[in-house]
Amino acid sequence: MENELDEKLVLRIAQGDEEAMRELIVRHQDRVYGTVARMIGGAGPDAEDLAQQIFIRIWKAAGKYRSEAKFTTWLMTVTRNLVFTFFESRGRKLEVSDSILDSETDEVQERWEPVEGRTPREDLAGKELIDAVKLACASLPPKQRLVVHLREHEEMEFSEIGKVLGVSELGAKSLMFRARENLKIKLSEFFTEPS
Amino acid sequence: MSMNRDKGRDGLGPDLGRLYASVPVPKAPAWFVARTMARLRREEDKKSRGWFELPRWILIGAGSALMALGWLWWESKPSVADAEFFAALDAMVEEERESRWWAGL
Numbered sequence: 611m612e613n614e615l616d617e618k619l620v621l622r623i624a625q626g627d628e629e630a631m632r633e634l635i636v637r638h639q640d641r642v643y644g645t646v647a648r649m650i651g652g653a654g655p656d657a658e659d660l661a662q663q664i665f666i667r668i669w670k671a672a673g674k675y676r677s678e679a680k681f682t683t684w685l686m687t688v689t690r691n692l693v694f695t696f697f698e699s700r701g702r703k704l705e706v707s708d709s710i711l712d713s714e715t716d717e718v719q720e721r722w723e724p725v726e727g728r729t730p731r732e733d734l735a736g737k738e739l740i741d742a743v744k745l746a747c748a749s750l751p752p753k754q755r756l757v758v759h760l761r762e763h764e765e766m767e768f769s770e771i772g773k774v775l776g777v778s779e780l781g782a783k784s785l786m787f788r789a790r791e792n793l794k795i796k797l798s799e800f801f802t803e804p805s
Numbered sequence: 806m807s808m809n810r811d812k813g814r815d816g817l818g819p820d821l822g823r824l825y826a827s828v829p830v831p832k833a834p835a836w837f838v839a840r841t842m843a844r845l846r847r848e849e850d851k852k853s854r855g856w857f858e859l860p861r862w863i864l865i866g867a868g869s870a871l872m873a874l875g876w877l878w879w880e881s882k883p884s885v886a887d888a889e890f891f892a893a894l895d896a897m898v899e900e901e902r903e904s905r906w907w908a909g910l
Contacts, residue, residue, distance in 0.1 A: 631845065635838045643833035653831035661833065662841045669845055736827075743828045761816050762825050768815065783815065790817055797824060 616681035623672040635665050642689055648759045649693045651748050660696055664689050679773055686774045690756060697752060739800060746796035754789035757782060
């Protein structure tokens, strides 16, 4: 149903309908922006610029869209292409600096649900945990990072993830397995029971 | 909680999945839609204008420079004076007479 609506919007976009484009952006802005931000290590001007480029690419390529794949699969493929090109143009993979972590601190604090009776020490532990998870994710190779995001956050099937990454379903599962092992090692201290 | 995290085997698993989910995914900033639409219109506008997008003084300057170069090229061409032209015709006539003489005509 959702996909049908997207496909109708893409058809209208292919005919130059700006209102359809606006509706499509409203529907998918958080998905695209969130994925880009997760991939490049945080929200900010780069994330916004890339997310805008992705929608402009969709506008230009709407006529070439074939409904053989789900719209979100196509959208994520475009996202993957532009994000990986961004990495190549920067000549680096990803390094999460303290500034990125700091810039997101406010956002994290806003979303960190207040729990009655929680001590400041527990709050600090929560913040440390979030930073640790962010750093662990940022240290993953880009393909593994994307697989984790698409599977855990977007809840995509491995067959779709494979299409996004240009690998087989088995290849996508293999990337997920390696990502899980890497994250387990990096976050092992959070699994150990206190003595 | 996500269904994938509950399945465990194919995803990150329950523990890692919960840790991963504890990090909020950033949402698009306010005015993102408006800014994206404005950028899209700017790009479309730029595409439709093509060469006319260049400042007018560049177009006028380039046109003037081309005309000046054309005039210089025309002027630098070697001109053939009338005397040279008639001398060349005479030489052809002389050659013709000589050829006829040798042929015994």
